[in-house]
Amino acid sequence: MTVLAKNKTSRYREIEYHLRQFRQYKVGMSNLKSQVELILPRTTSSYEKREGQHHVNWSRSSTEDCVMERLESQKVKALEQEIQKYQIIVHSIEQSLKELDEMERQFVQYRYFQRWTIRKISLELGYSESSVHALRRQLLNKLDISLKGILSL
Structure with missing residues (x-):
């Protein structure tokens, strides 16, 4: 595997991690x-009359000094x-x-938020597992661009 491929794989894993942790x-x-x-x-406020003084409106905190x-x-x-x-x-x-289409959002919901397997997703969507893997790659290519900023956090 080339350095670029390893780097891309690493970014995809990080994107998937952030999606799983979203909630x-x-x-x-x-x-x-x-x-x-x-x-x-x-900060709390108080209004009181002190003996020999006019009514006084003052604010203080119980830990004002700190x-x-x-x-x-x-x-x-x-x-x-x-x-x-x-x-x-x-x-x-x-x-x-x-910015994703409905199918891609559905995939994200099932795969990352509900933690479904590729097999279960393929059965739910009515696609082959290889088609669902292709959808995942397409999705990760898009997210690799749009989520690039969070990869350095």
Whole structure:
């Protein structure tokens, strides 16, 4: 196998990996956002009358002194970078799927989202296994171009 063929095979495997993980990326994004929200304190407002003073409207955080430190914490930065990475992957896959024809989208649904075998897909679609393999190659050729940006993440 030539270096170019190995490189293409490697890219195809990575594309297939991202397609299989598509739903987990969405769940992961949601979980990471929740973690960031738990780390960062919420600001609360209060209105009270203090003796000898006028009514006072003030805002404070229960951890006001730590807000700036936490905003710059490595943990939050790492979480936000991971969220951004997942957002790029999810958005790229969604955009790429929109450009596929119905049969190709169906193949992606069966093969990568539902994890069906080529044999089961061929029976469902009414095509031979070799035709389904050809559909897979055609699909991966398209996705190799449209998803090239996520391969370096």
